Amino acid sequence: MTTLLGRRTRLLAATTVTAGLVLVVAGCSSSDSGSGKTTAGGVHLAKAGRLTTCTHLPYPPFQSVIDGKVQGFDVSLIDLVAKDLGVKQQIVDTPFENFKTGAFLNSGQCDLAAAGMTITPERAKNVDFSDPYFEATQAVLAAKNSGITSLADAKGKKVGAQAQTTGEDFAKKQGLDPVSFASSDAVLNGLRTGQVQAVVIDYPVVQGWLKDKATADKFKVVDNLKTGEQYGFTVKKGNKPLLDAVNKALKNAKADGTYKKIYEKWIGPYDSSVASPAGS
Numbered sequence: 001m002t003t004l005l006g007r008r009t010r011l012l013a014a015t016t017v018t019a020g021l022v023l024v025v026a027g028c029s030s031s032d033s034g035s036g037k038t039t040a041g042g043v044h045l046a047k048a049g050r051l052t053t054c055t056h057l058p059y060p061p062f063q064s065v066i067d068g069k070v071q072g073f074d075v076s077l078i079d080l081v082a083k084d085l086g087v088k089q090q091i092v093d094t095p096f097e098n099f100k101t102g103a104f105l106n107s108g109q110c111d112l113a114a115a116g117m118t119i120t121p122e123r124a125k126n127v128d129f130s131d132p133y134f135e136a137t138q139a140v141l142a143a144k145n146s147g148i149t150s151l152a153d154a155k156g157k158k159v160g161a162q163a164q165t166t167g168e169d170f171a172k173k174q175g176l177d178p179v180s181f182a183s184s185d186a187v188l189n190g191l192r193t194g195q196v197q198a199v200v201i202d203y204p205v206v207q208g209w210l211k212d213k214a215t216a217d218k219f220k221v222v223d224n225l226k227t228g229e230q231y232g233f234t235v236k237k238g239n240k241p242l243l244d245a246v247n248k249a250l251k252n253a254k255a256d257g258t259y260k261k262i263y264e265k266w267i268g269p270y271d272s273s274v275a276s277p278a279g280s
Contacts, residue, residue, distance in 0.1 A: 041084065041085045041086065041245060042241050043085055043241045043242045043245050044239075044241070044242075045085075045087065045111050046108050046109065046110065046111050047090070049087050049088060050087055050088055050089070050090045051078070051081060051082040051085060051087050051088070051089050051090070051111055051112070052090045052091075052092060052109070052110045052111045052112075053075075053078050053089055053090065053091050053092065053110060053111070053112055053113070053114050054091075054092050054094045054098065054099065054104045054105070054109070054110035054112070054113040054114075054115070055070070055074065055075075055091055055092070055093060055094070055113070055114055055115045056093065056094060056095065056096040056099070056115050056183075057070065057093045057183075058183060058184060058185055059072075059115060059116050059183075059184050059205065060072060060184070060205065060208045061073050061204060061205075061207070061208045061266040061267060062074040062075075062114075062115070062116035062204070062266075063075050063091075063114070063115065063116070070091045072266055073134075073204075073262060073263070073266035073267060074114040074115065074116060074233075075089075075091065075114070076262045076265070076266065077114070077133060077233075077249070077250065077253065077259075077262060078112070078114050078233070078246075080249040080250075080252075080253055080258065081112075081245055081246050081249040084245060084248070084249050085245060092104075092109065092110060094109075094110070096115060096163075096164050096165070097164055098113075099113045099115055099117055099123075099127075099234065100122075100123050100126065100164065101126050102126040102127040102234070102236060102237065105127060105234065105235060105236040105239075106236060106237075111235065111239075111242060112233055112234060112235045112242060112246065113127070113233065113234045113235075114233050116134075116136075116202065116204075116205075116231055117231060117232065117233075117234065118136065118165075118166045118229040118230065118231060118232075119132060119229075119230050119231070119232040120166070123234075126237070127234040127235065127236065127237060128234065128235050128236070128237055128238070128239065128240075128243050129232035129233070129234055130232045130233040130234070130235075130243060130246045130247055130250065131232070131247045131250055131251075132230035132231060132232050133231055133232065133233070133250050134204075134230065134231040135229065135230050135231075136202050136203065136204065136227075136229045136230070136231055137202070137203045137224055137225055137226050137227060137229070138166075138167050138170055138200055138201065138202060138203065138224075138225040138227050138229075139200070139201065139202070139203040139205075139206040139221050139223065139224050139225070140154060140198055140199070140200055140221065140222050140223035140224075140225070141191065141198065141199050141201070141206050141209070141219050141220070141221055141222070142154070142191075142197060142198035142199075142219065142220070142222050143191075143197070143218060143219055144218060144219065144220050146197055146198065148197065148198050148222055149222050149223075150222055150223045151174060151200070151222075151223045151225065153222070154176065154197070154198045154200075155174075155175060155176060157197045157198065158179055158195070158196040158197050158198075159171060159176050159177075159178050159179065159196055159197070159198050159199065159200060160178060160179045160180075160181055160187050160190045160191060160195065160196035160198070160199040160200075161178040161179070161180060161181070161187065161199060161200050161201060162180070162181055162182075162183065162184055162186075162187050162201055163180040163181060163182055165201075165202075166227070166229055167200045167201045167202060168180060168200075170200060170225070170227055171200045176200075178200065179195065179196050184201060184205050187199050187201055188209055188215070191219065192215075192218075198222070200225075202229075203221075203224060204267055206221060207267070207268060233246050
């Protein structure tokens, strides 16, 4: 069941946002604790019978709306957590900025956040990260006829990046002055329309874009940057029961082959070095 309640950008403040896209995926409901909350498998949840996940749409292949439903790599992994807890997953579309501050986790609007988010010491001051579940690299994408063949070639040219992301931060550290876009879709549109001549963004996102023949015919990856980034899911500071549940689901999925199947469905050919990164 999918209910569309509104759209938001990454740059809106938490106090001004309205309700976002909500998706409920299959599962079994749990018992109400009597306080309007839910305890499932020893985990205290924001809503009875729900594992409420904050994300920011779209960010394929990790989460995006496909055939009217929010689907993707992150969504499938958190489905495993919800299944273990015997509840349904409910997804709420929220500004990315709130993932860095933990605002929606602290307010109890969401139990966890899943948004292709890099684990950083700065973010870890406000939220607790799960074990890393994906090792990401940054890619530089440019038009085939642009003359840009590396990140170094992009200096002095208009380069796009997604706002509030490590890709944007990385571009700035390399001496670029990136044009900020609110979403990954907006980044690609900026490249297509000539607003920028190249973009710096997570490589898995670029992989998804290049599955479209029209995009692949016109653009190419000119640089793949090993930045040591690892993705993690987040919970409210101190929420050890839920964090343990997330880590257990990830560990089991990697052990029984479920992770590999999800990876191949959403990312591509399985790369164990990327899929099973060392702890951050």
